[in-house]
Amino acid sequence: MIKGIIFNIQKFAIYDGPGIRTIIFMKGCPLRCIWCQNPEGLMPHPQLCCYERLCIHCHACIQACPKNAIIHNVEDTHIINREICDMCGECVEECPTGALGIIGKEITVKDLIEEIQRDIKYFDSSEGGVTFSGGEPLFQAEFLYETLKECRELGIHTAIETSGYSSQEVIQKISKYVNLFLYDIKIVDEETHRKYTGVSNRLILNNLRSLVLNVRGKDIIIRIPLVPTITDSNQNINNIVGLLVSLKDIEEVHLLPFHDVYEKYKSLGMPYTMTIHEPPNDDRIRYIKDKFVEQGFTVSLWGVK
Ligand code: SF4
Ligand code: SF4
Incomplete structure (x- = not known):
């Protein structure tokens, strides 16, 4: 198919x-x-997106990521290591504000x-x-x-x-x-x-x-x-x-x-x-x-x- x-x-x-x-x-x-x-x-391919203006800096995404692909910089904005992110979506699930999303899905x-x-x-x-x-x-x-x-x-x-x-x-x-x-x-x-x-x-x-x-x-x-x-x-x-x-x-x-x-x-x-x-x-x-x-x-x- x-x-x-x-x-x-x-x-x-x-x-x-x-x-x-x-x-x-x-x-x-x-x-x-x-x-x-x-x-x-x-x-x-699918991509992880992050809208900083929606972020409330709770750091739930950092804790959720099994790959340690997200860190916050000194200004508390996100640095996503896209080389190691495998689009598992766990950070998206945990984010309480919808600041994170996966763009693209198979159908x-x-x-x-x-x-x-x-x-x-x-x-x-x-x-x-x-x-x-x-x-x-x-x-x-x-x-x-x-x-x-x-x-x-x-x-x-x-x-x-x-x-x-x-x-x-x-x-x-x-x-x-x-x-x-x-x-x-x-x-x-x-x-x-x-x-x-x-x-x-x-x-x-x-x-x-x-x-x-x-x-x-x-x-x-x-x-x-x-x-x-x-x-x-x-x-x-x-x-x-x-x-x-x-x-x-x-x-x-x-x-x-x-x-x-x-x-x-x-x-x-x-x-x-x-x-x-x-x-x-x-x-x-x-x-x-x-x-x-x-x-x-x-x-x-x-x-x-
Ligand atoms: S999609 Fe998965 S691997 Fe990628 S940053 Fe989020 S939790 Fe980490
Ligand atoms: S989980 Fe969402 S609101 Fe919390 S720090 Fe990450 S992006 Fe920001």
Whole structure:
């Protein structure tokens, strides 16, 4: 039985596809975008997280740990030795405040489908469905494929949020069972893309071009993270507009303004290298939105009132 690893199931979401949606957050991603808003999805394995602001310094976690993997430093904050922590979860059990947690759990296709099926009545009443997010859902291609297939058999609308960084074979194979692609385009210039995400964008752009030939344009929504001075530069926005115009069939664009997520990185003991901490301002967002609207695209601002 194929198992996947997920880190969250969010119910009653309304932004990630049509209607009321259940979002499955899957672990693992081959990119390392320095602004990543979901760092808990980067690693393919479970991780221990610790939110210091919830800690009352009772030291129950230290006493509970059979590996002696937790110590407190002189400021009474945690140092977790992640090399020896085996994710047993005993510290999580003992923590009285919920400051500690394990991010990520294994799940079978059958169990995930059972979970998704609980929401079918909401999908039916709103023309909603399930959205696979992450992390990068294509990173667990086989598990995703089997789950999508089951969803199709049950008549559940499916969407995936993807960076498009996967082999063409994988994308073509799963596209049979995907109703909507929420496809990220971050940076068009290849070297700049490599600098800020860790990978070339050639595969991503080639996959998008072949996807446009194989599925209806309205079944692909382009998502653009607006990261000040990195993705929101005039040059990059003009490049993205030009790319989408050249693809002809794309109709809709989502703009996702960056938000600072330093605390999430800190809780996971992961480095956060962003030096910009403010989201783009409203004028900048409006300016970028107009650039796409002028070319006939429908534009939604994600998470902006
Ligand atoms: S998960 Fe287990 S091994 Fe890891 S720090 Fe907590 S108690 Fe120790
Ligand atoms: S058990 Fe929880 S509240 Fe107590 S010291 Fe550890 S993290 Fe803090």
